[in-house]
Amino acid sequence: xxxxxxxxxxxxGKFKTxxxxxxxxxxxPVINPNKITITPEEMxxxxxxxxxxxxxxxxxTDALREKALKxxxxxxxxxxxxxxxxxxxxxSYVYGDMEYxxxxxxxxQRKIGSDIITILDIFSKPDDTYGMARDxxxxxxxxxxxIEVGDGEIIAGxxxxxxxxxxxxxxxxLMSSSDAGYLPVGGVVPLLESYQYDKLVDIVLTAxxxxxxxxxIHLFGGGHPxxxxxxxLLGVDFFDSASYVKYARDGRMLYPDGTRDLVKLRxxxxxxxxxxxxxVKELLDAESEERTAALSRHNLAAIFMExxxxxxxxxxxxxxxxxxxRARSHPYLYRAFRRILERNGDLVGFEPLYRKASFHxxxxxxxxxxxxxxxxxxxxxxxxxxxxxxxxxPFGSRNPGKRDYGIIRDIYEKYDMNLLVPWCNTYVPIELxxxxxxxxxxxxxxxxxxxxxxxxLKVEKIIGKGWVFEKKEMxxxxxxxxxxxxxxxxxxxxxxxxxxxxxxxxxLFPDGCRIITSRATGRLRNILLNDxxxxxxxxxxxxxxxxxxxxxRIRDAVEYPGLRVSVTDDSAEYNSKGFNVFFKFITExxxxxxxxNETIVVDSKDNVVAVGRASVSGxxxxxxRSGVAVKTHHSIxxxxxxxxx
Ligand code: GUN
Numbered sequence: 001x002x003x004x005x006x007x008x009x010x011x012x013g014k015f016k017t018x019x020x021x022x023x024x025x026x027x028x029p030v031i032n033p034n035k036i037t038i039t040p041e042e043m044x045x046x047x048x049x050x051x052x053x054x055x056x057x058x059x060x061t062d063a064l065r066e067k068a069l070k071x072x073x074x075x076x077x078x079x080x081x082x083x084x085x086x087x088x089x090x091x092s093y094v095y096g097d098m099e100y101x102x103x104x105x106x107x108x109q110r111k112i113g114s115d116i117i118t119i120l121d122i123f124s125k126p127d128d129t130y131g132m133a134r135d136x137x138x139x140x141x142x143x144x145x146x147i148e149v150g151d152g153e154i155i156a157g158x159x160x161x162x163x164x165x166x167x168x169x170x171x172x173x174l175m176s177s178s179d180a181g182y183l184p185v186g187g188v189v190p191l192l193e194s195y196q197y198d199k200l201v202d203i204v205l206t207a208x209x210x211x212x213x214x215x216x217i218h219l220f221g222g223g224h225p226x227x228x229x230x231x232x233l234l235g236v237d238f239f240d241s242a243s244y245v246k247y248a249r250d251g252r253m254l255y256p257d258g259t260r261d262l263v264k265l266r267x268x269x270x271x272x273x274x275x276x277x278x279x280v281k282e283l284l285d286a287e288s289e290e291r292t293a294a295l296s297r298h299n300l301a302a303i304f305m306e307x308x309x310x311x312x313x314x315x316x317x318x319x320x321x322x323x324x325x326r327a328r329s330h331p332y333l334y335r336a337f338r339r340i341l342e343r344n345g346d347l348v349g350f351e352p353l354y355r356k357a358s359f360h361x362x363x364x365x366x367x368x369x370x371x372x373x374x375x376x377x378x379x380x381x382x383x384x385x386x387x388x389x390x391x392x393x394p395f396g397s398r399n400p401g402k403r404d405y406g407i408i409r410d411i412y413e414k415y416d417m418n419l420l421v422p423w424c425n426t427y428v429p430i431e432l433x434x435x436x437x438x439x440x441x442x443x444x445x446x447x448x449x450x451x452x453x454x455x456x457l458k459v460e461k462i463i464g465k466g467w468v469f470e471k472k473e474m475x476x477x478x479x480x481x482x483x484x485x486x487x488x489x490x491x492x493x494x495x496x497x498x499x500x501x502x503x504x505x506x507x508l509f510p511d512g513c514r515i516i517t518s519r520a521t522g523r524l525r526n527i528l529l530n531d532x533x534x535x536x537x538x539x540x541x542x543x544x545x546x547x548x549x550x551x552x553r554i555r556d557a558v559e560y561p562g563l564r565v566s567v568t569d570d571s572a573e574y575n576s577k578g579f580n581v582f583f584k585f586i587t588e589x590x591x592x593x594x595x596x597n598e599t600i601v602v603d604s605k606d607n608v609v610a611v612g613r614a615s616v617s618g619x620x621x622x623x624x625r626s627g628v629a630v631k632t633h634h635s636i637x638x639x640x641x642x643x644x645x
Contacts, residue, residue: 001214001237002627006595006616007314008370009208009235009350015216017050017082017115017154019074024216025232025310027223027303028052028084030242031077033064037245037296040079046273046297047304050081052240055109055118056088059100072113084116084156084240085109089186090220093123102143106155116182119143121158124187126199133162137171141178149179156218158186159207168203172210183211184218184238192221197336200227201234205343208235213616213623225256225306229323230336232310241303248295249288254302256309257329262295271305272298318357320369341368348374350617352596353499354541359437361424364448371437375428378498382429383418383462385502390418390459390468392427412490413483420459425451427459431494434523434542488515492527492537492544499543499597500554500563507557508534508550544598547634551600551611564600565589565614565621565630572603575610578638581630586621593618599630610635 005012013024029043031053040051058064068076087105092098102120109117122136137160144157157180161167185207191199216237223241251262268275274294283291313319327337347370420427425448432438460468493505516526524537534550571585595617601610612632
């Protein structure tokens with residue numbers, strides 16, 4: 001799997017098969033070789049890049065088996081793109097019989113030329129006992145192990161484990177460590193059918209976090225457009241859908257936010273491929289086969305329209321906002337979204353440092369967003385390390401006017417105390433005023449008194465009772481001339497602490513450094529030491545871009561391999577000229593690297609050769625084998641002025 005674009009756990013990737021490259025996330029429509037309603041070729045025009053069919057059905061049916069063995073599965077279904085075949089696990093779960101064994105089933109899929117072959121896994125139901133589910137995980141893993149995977153062959157090793165998180169974790173780890181190159185999450189159809197989306201959140205998240213990131217995750221049976229965005233947000237790459245035709249047979253139509261009955265419809269939506277070809281009445285009066293085909297077309301279009309939108313949102317870096325808005329379209333979806341918020345601690349590690357899109361703040365639930373969780377953890381630590389008189393400034397989430405701002409700066413420099421700004425029902429240090437997402441926010445300004453009080457109590461608990469002031473008069477302090485600290489210096493240090501870790505700020509920016517502000521905007525710009533630029537504060541997100549000199553100061557202050565990737569010496573030579581770092585040349589790295597943050601590139605002797613931006617988090621770096629890990633912007637042999645960026 002090669003990464004094209006990433007937003008948290010959501011990603012756009014490229015997955016190579018013998019019959020072509022698939023761009024994920026995508027849905028593989030299910031083709032029943034006995035009953036092809038829409039040809040796979042037509043599906044291509046509706047957006048399908050590959051299809052899934054069932055090797056068990058093919059093998060059991062004489063005519064299909066003979067043709068598939070003779071001409072291959074691609075010829076059988078008349079499709080020249082990637083074909084995944086399932087093993088019959090699901091049929092065995094539904095009908096209870098299975099006359100073939102695992103090796104035989106895999107071998108048959110090989111013989112008919114499948115691109116993605118599925119082993120015969122054991123389907124665990126949500127209500128299975130722990131013991132049953134555990135045995136199924138173990139048995140599925142040993143079935144994976146008994147298959148020898150050939151060069152270039154893709155074997156799907158399903159992750160089972162029912163609703164037991166530790167079993168899902170175990171299954172994900174075992175399958176990741178095996179030769180399976182593709183990881184479907186199995187046993188979830190009963191949950192999908194009963195709208196238990198909150199349980200699916202746990203299952204998908206646990207499976208994704210504990211799997212090899214270079215292997216795609218597939219959600220077996222999860223092709224309903226309603227649940228696609230939330231699944232992609234949690235890291236699902238592939239889906240399959242039989243519902244497009246099953247629903248069509250029942251006169252039901254898929255829409256991005258749910259399902260509607262044809263009989264209750266007044267008009268067809270304009271986006272539908274059958275709009276203008278039929279009226280609702282004509283469809284109702286049509287022969288059942290014609291109606292099923294028409295509704296299948298519509299349903300596939302709904303699925304791929306949603307996939308397109310999701311991909312667009314990943315590119316825009318605002319899939320979360322899309323999921324948040326879509327969560328309100330159904331109470332069960334909303335419940336699932338709330339479950340995601342509860343698991344924000346797991347998501348923080350994958351969260352990028354900043355996003356292109358502004359942060360949308362709705363109400364106190366937005367405080368559970370992983371970005372705000374990270375910020376609140378920072379503030380707690382900031383206060384813990386600065387236990388001193390703390391004043392809550394008397395203005396809200398907006399910056400104060402210029403005149404007040406002058407007074408506040410003056411006070412800040414004359415008194416050694418913490419100044420906190422109320423922001424989105426919580427409090428942030430004033431030093432972070434320009435930093436994402438504090439300034440890059442669109443807020444409803446809806447106050448939640450309870451959360452506000454709790455946050456204040458939290459501050460009081462850290463600082464100590466009697467040392468936190470909510471209302472302190474902001475007097476003119478012009479009679480005091482002595483300044484004990486410099487606001488800009490404290491500000492750049494606090495931002496560096498947030499960006500690189502506590503206490504890095506002081507090491508990166510020592511007392512003698514010079515801060516250049518932009519003449520046009522008055523904002524901080526370059527930070528210099530001995531006429532050398534260490535870092536530039538970016539106008540759009542308030543974080544720093546480092547130069548090599550800045551990177552060297554961090555390297556000296558932070559224990560190896562903190563904030564860096566170490567590469568082979570051949571790669572180091574190449575990267576020192578300004579070329580990007582590829583995953584496969586990384587020999588050691590910091591597991592705590594934050595996606596999109598500045599990352600230092602060092603050779604085997606810890607010499608800095610370049611600095612750039614990490615394309616993924618430290619949790620993922622070790623898994624990928626192809627693609628760019630660090631996009632370099634400064635290097636020792638081609639030193640660019642960061643202000644030209
Ligand atoms: N189709 C739907 N669920 C499953 C599953 O758990 N395993 C397999 N192999 N196919 C499925």
